Amino acid sequence: MTLELMMIREEGIVLYMPEYASVRVIECSPPSWMVLLALEEKSLPYKCQELSFARGEHRSPEMLARNPRGTIPVLSDREFQLFETYAIFSYLEYAYPSKPLAPQETNEHVYAILRLHESSHLKSHGMALFAYLMKTPEEALDKDILRERKDQFVNELRFWEDYLEGRDWLAGTSISYADLSVFTYIATAVHLGLSLQTTFPRLAAFVERMKQRPAVQKTWPALWNTNHYSFLSDEGA
Amino acid sequence: MTLELMMIREEGIVLYMPEYASVRVIECSPPSWMVLLALEEKSLPYKCQELSFARGEHRSPEMLARNPRGTIPVLSDREFQLFETYAIFSYLEYAYPSKPLAPQETNEHVYAILRLHESSHLKSHGMALFAYLMKTPEEALDKDILRERKDQFVNELRFWEDYLEGRDWLAGTSISYADLSVFTYIATAVHLGLSLQTTFPRLAAFVERMKQRPAVQKTWPALWNTNHYSFLSDEGA
Known part of the structure; x- marks a missing residue:
């Protein structure tokens, strides 16, 4: 050892x-x-x-x-x-405190940490939805279960749409851990067919903003470039 | 406003x-x-x-x-x-960094934060168990459901019993946030009748150690002094 x-x-x-x-x-x-x-x-x-x-x-x-x-x-x-x-x-x-991802200014710091921990709700609703899709063969999917879990995830998105009012990032003026956490769950839902544009225009813009970052471009899941799903589209669920 | x-x-x-x-x-x-x-x-x-x-x-x-x-x-x-x-x-x-509850020394600090976040597992199993007891009238309690949730909580305790090997506190040489978090869930289970002594001697000693602290004595739930439950005792579940 x-x-x-x-x-x-x-x-x-x-x-x-x-x-x-x-x-x-x-x-x-x-x-x-x-x-x-x-x-x-x-x-x-x-x-x-x-x-x-x-x-x-x-x-x-x-x-x-x-x-x-x-x-x-x-x-x-x-x-x-x-x-x-x-x-x-x-x-x-x-x-590794240089290049901080927790803002330095007090007000921004406090709310960046709060939003990060709040993203645990997005995680729990997201993983309940994603795990169901991962573990259930397509022919065995129950539309009611899928719709219920999608609705819970989408209801959670309303908080995040509100938090982005008047700002580009979830807390403060630059990207923080909260943005990374929220982005990965929402991007996964978009890969599964969720449409943001109509109901969540700020989240849609946020996802596009994240996709401009070299970090996101370098780590984008390769299979997503060829596979596209509609499980969470309005037609799909 | x-x-x-x-x-x-x-x-x-x-x-x-x-x-x-x-x-x-x-x-x-x-x-x-x-x-x-x-x-x-x-x-x-x-x-x-x-x-x-x-x-x-x-x-x-x-x-x-x-x-x-x-x-x-x-x-x-x-x-x-x-x-x-x-x-x-x-x-x-x-x-309020004076009187820190996150250890200062690097190794202790890192593992105190890890153990704190790991206590989310104790929370999820604990709250599933506690919420069932809170929301279900005693005559409607299903013994199988209660036993299953108790078992999941007790299985989680094995990690914490291991983490206390050779130490009084979950990380380092003094109390940290991880101890506060873990203590409140385990003390609640003990109030509901869980016995620690035989299977989890380190956790039993940890709970007694916590009960010596003025902070715990001052904040001890008043109703616990008169009400005692056996839902989680070996006879009760």
Whole structure:
């Protein structure tokens, strides 16, 4: 174990995340993607280690030693093994404070952190919806269940549409962790066919603004460029 | 609104939390209790405003202006209206860094934050169990549902029993936010009849250690001194 830890120390930052091709329909992992985006926005050097859900690689003895819960993403850096997305963000800001993703000015800082933690609601409604689509064969999808989960996700979006009133980013004048978190869930829903333009014009503009960023362009899920779904379109659900 | 905000500024810290007597069976609110504990441990002056769930006081126009989601606790301090427990903790540490509840030493700091965020699993299993007991009349309780939810909560406790190996606190050598969070969920389960001693001796000792702290003694839910439940005892479930 001592030798292994020493080797980890030499590796620098490694992000253990799902191999997107092993994630059915979603073809992405919002929590892993937002950590990737944070590393890119902070211009930190890192390596990615993609693990296959299908082959259970995220629950190997090595990964369970890093994270006894067997969840990914896991961020390994020197002697630290981090999991839980908010804890990873907190670590990155603590260990690499230059190019901050938590605003410096007090008012912006406080509300950026609040919005980040509020995005847990978007996560819970989003993952309930996405997991249903991931785990259910298309012919077995129940339209009522799908519509109910879509409605809960869409209702949650109303908060975020409101929060973007009069501002480009969720807190303050520059991008923060809250934006990364919210973006990955909404972009996933758009990939699954959700249309934002009519009901959520600020969120639609926010997604377009995010897509202009080099960090998003570099990490855009490759399968999304060829696969397009309509599960959440007005016709689909 | 401007006048109201000025009045809030003069009030200092106000914690809006449930009136415990309005919370059936649980007679407590773990998220509110952990914020109370943080205020006490940090020796901050504050006022409590207890709101009745039964009368819907947590969803009054005034409270929705502070928190559009209508959840409590809400911490009001000067111009800031905070909700989401982790965001409240982050705010307290940022605004009142003396008497820190996030350890200063790097290794302890990183793992204290990780354990705090990991306690979200204890929260989700705990609240699924507690909400079932709160909302279900005793004669309508389904033993299988109760046992399943108890088992999920108890399985989660195994992580925390492991994390306490060789240490008094969850990270480092002094109390941190992670301890406050974990304690409130486990103490609530003990109030509902869960026995720790045989299977979780470290957690049992941890709970006793916490009960020695003036912060816990001052904020102990009053109804717990007279009411004792056995829903989660080996006989009860």
